[in-house]
Amino acid sequence: MKIAQEFRAGQVMNLNGQPWVVLKAEFNKSGRNAAVMKFKLKNILSGATQEPVFKADDKLEPVVLERREVTYSYFADPLYVFMDAEYNQVDVEKENLGDTLNFITDGMEDVCEAVFYDGKAISVELPTTIVRKVGYTEPAARGDTSGKVMKMATLENGYELQVAAFIEIGELIEIDTRTGEFKNRAKG
CATH class of the missing domain: 2.40.50.140 (Nucleic acid-binding proteins)
Incomplete structure (x- = not known):
């Protein structure tokens, strides 16, 4: 058993016989009241979410996946x-x-x-960074070089994302799988 205060985002706990992954854990200590932990949890099996509050020293059962x-x-x-x-x-x-x-x-x-x-x-x-090929994107607008200029691109599997203006059809790009955002042109 672990106390509620020891749980961090990404860890899994057993509540009422169900596995819940911690999406967010926030410690709160107010002047008069006992310290509490506010959690945002997602049920691994059903996908349901909840935001329970526990006393910081409540004992909870961790689940090892x-x-x-x-x-x-x-x-x-x-x-x-x-x-x-x-x-x-x-x-x-x-x-x-x-x-x-x-x-x-x-x-x-x-x-x-x-x-x-x-x-x-x-x-x-998936790994944090993956490399995929651009299936289609519009040509870059000429002369637009101020700041970070982005345009839409479609990968070979149909997924659409924003890429830098200099990216062309057929180029390999790096994508951050946590956010689904373009990182940069793939090297090599």
Whole structure:
């Protein structure tokens, strides 16, 4: 058991027999009252969110999730299939992937991390930075060089994002998977 004050964002706790991931943890201490922890939690299994408040010294049960490195293999509606290092197949349901779907493409070689709860794959985390090819973008407007000029671009898989004005069709770009934003032109 851990006290509420020890939980940080990204950790998982067991509440009423359900696993909840901590999205936000905030410590509050007012003059007269006891110290409290305000949490923003998301249920790993159902996706529901809640914002409970606990006393800072309340005891809560942590949940340790298993993680394994995997690579994307193929899509078998409604499951995305990944393979681990021992060639074991890991099936992840489409709705559990969330924003990760924007960056999954056939033939991708990025090493991802599958997260397991109770022996079942519940999500997949991509590397922080990935490289993808621009499928389409408008030509840059001539003479517009003031500040940070951005334009829309579409990746080969159909995902749209803002890129720098100098990016052209067919170029490889780096994308931050946490925010879905363009970082810079890929090197090499």
